[in-house]
Amino acid sequence: MYSSKVIGLGKYVPERVVTNEELTHYMDTSDEWIRERTGIHERHWVEEGDGNNTASMAAKASRIALERAGLTPKDIDFIVFATLSPDYYFPGSGVLLQDMLGCDTIGALDVRNQCSGFVYATAVADQFIRSGMYKNILVVGSEVQSTGLDLSTRGRGVSVIFGDGAGAMVLTRDEDTSRGYLAHSLHSEGKYALELAVQTPSNRVPTSKLLKRVAENPDDTSFYPYMNGNFVFKHAVVRFQEAIMEVLNKAGLTPQDVDLVIPHQANLRISQFVQKMLKLRDDQMFNNIQKYGNTTAASIPIALTEAWEEGRIKDGDYVIQVAFGSGFTWGANLIKW
Ligand SMILES: CC(C)(COP(=O)(O)OP(=O)(O)OC[C@H]1O[C@@H](n2cnc3c(N)ncnc32)[C@H](O)[C@@H]1OP(=O)(O)O)[C@@H](O)C(=O)NCCC(=O)NCCS
Numbered sequence: 001m002y003s004s005k006v007i008g009l010g011k012y013v014p015e016r017v018v019t020n021e022e023l024t025h026y027m028d029t030s031d032e033w034i035r036e037r038t039g040i041h042e043r044h045w046v047e048e049g050d051g052n053n054t055a056s057m058a059a060k061a062s063r064i065a066l067e068r069a070g071l072t073p074k075d076i077d078f079i080v081f082a083t084l085s086p087d088y089y090f091p092g093s094g095v096l097l098q099d100m101l102g103c104d105t106i107g108a109l110d111v112r113n114q115c116s117g118f119v120y121a122t123a124v125a126d127q128f129i130r131s132g133m134y135k136n137i138l139v140v141g142s143e144v145q146s147t148g149l150d151l152s153t154r155g156r157g158v159s160v161i162f163g164d165g166a167g168a169m170v171l172t173r174d175e176d177t178s179r180g181y182l183a184h185s186l187h188s189e190g191k192y193a194l195e196l197a198v199q200t201p202s203n204r205v206p207t208s209k210l211l212k213r214v215a216e217n218p219d220d221t222s223f224y225p226y227m228n229g230n231f232v233f234k235h236a237v238v239r240f241q242e243a244i245m246e247v248l249n250k251a252g253l254t255p256q257d258v259d260l261v262i263p264h265q266a267n268l269r270i271s272q273f274v275q276k277m278l279k280l281r282d283d284q285m286f287n288n289i290q291k292y293g294n295t296t297a298a299s300i301p302i303a304l305t306e307a308w309e310e311g312r313i314k315d316g317d318y319v320i321q322v323a324f325g326s327g328f329t330w331g332a333n334l335i336k337w
Contacts, residue, residue, distance in 0.1 A: 003175075005172050016045050042290075043292055081108060092108070114325040132173070168301060185242075186331040237273045
């Protein structure tokens with residue numbers, strides 16, 4: 001058995017910064033409401049013609065991670081790509097990344113677990129490395145959400161939250177099994193699938209019917225993300241805690257032993273609630289939602305990269321990645337750095 005060591009991290013966000021104030025031009029909202037309810041000050045959104053899409057942003061983040069790892073795309077044995085906003089309905093974005101980076105004809109797997117995507121992707125990659133099947137794996141989370149949002153007042157409960165961006169992590173095989181990813185927890189509860197979902201396009205509706213529906217009703221909202229905000233919030237605060245405790249219990253640790261929690265940046269109030277319930281100090285919790293909004297599957301690798309760049313993660317630290325989101329899905333990964 002081997003363990004997986006993180007040897008490179010990178011992030012990329014589009015240049016365009018969208019402040020809360022800018023959103024007031026499109027919908028009835030305010031900087032005060034958004035900051036108070038979500039903690040978000042601004043987010044980055046792609047703009048037409050800037051060349052950014054889900055795969056290309058992933059490539060930019062990956063090149064940084066690879067350079068920091070001292071590897072080239074030819075050294076990568078496998079790609080795990082987490083996204084809820086793939087470039088195409090099919091094929092997945094992983095194969096586009098394989099081509100953009102110029103990797104060999106390696107396997108590329110797309111993970112469709114929304115906000116929990118990077119937690120699932122990390123767990124999957126770790127298993128391939130532990131078993132000895134692959135040596136170097138690129139794990140990526142990338143999202144373009146802005147192009148799919150309802151920017152009218154009708155969509156304000158959802159649209160103010162989400163941002164675009166990408167984060168990447170290079171994992172490599174290590175002989176020291178006392179380090180690396182020590183435990184994972186992965187869960188789902190599909191009965192709540194439609195509490196946070198985009199329902200259309202869907203193969204449940206023939207395309208011909210769908211086109212007719214849109215032509216007859218241009219206000220069809222099923223193309224936009226729907227979120228039962230309060231319901232999601234209540235489940236998130238419980239599941240975040242459970243997932244953290246599950247990986248800690250597996251490793252025989254307590255919340256006091258944790259050096260840094262990298263929560264999926266869903267909402268600052270969710271992170272603060274979880275911090276309070278687990279009695280974690282401010283320095284044990286990493287938040288950057290203020291600058292990026294909720295970038296779903298990209299939020300953990302972006303936050304992990306930023307925490308590492310700021311020197312918040314040192315050798316031997318216990319770090320937890322934890323997420324909750326659409327599905328519902330949730331989970332956590334515990335790593336000894
Ligand atoms: C979305 C969320 C911020 C909304 O906050 P909330 O306190 O639950 O607010 P509500 O949805 O109850 O709406 C309260 C009021 O604010 C209004 N409102 C909603 N969005 C608004 C906006 N962007 N600006 C101004 N007012 C807004 C609502 O219309 C409602 O008005 P009403 O009372 O007149 O009907 C909150 O539910 C949340 O954070 N949920 C979890 C979301 C999340 O983390 N999702 C990602 C999971 S991975």
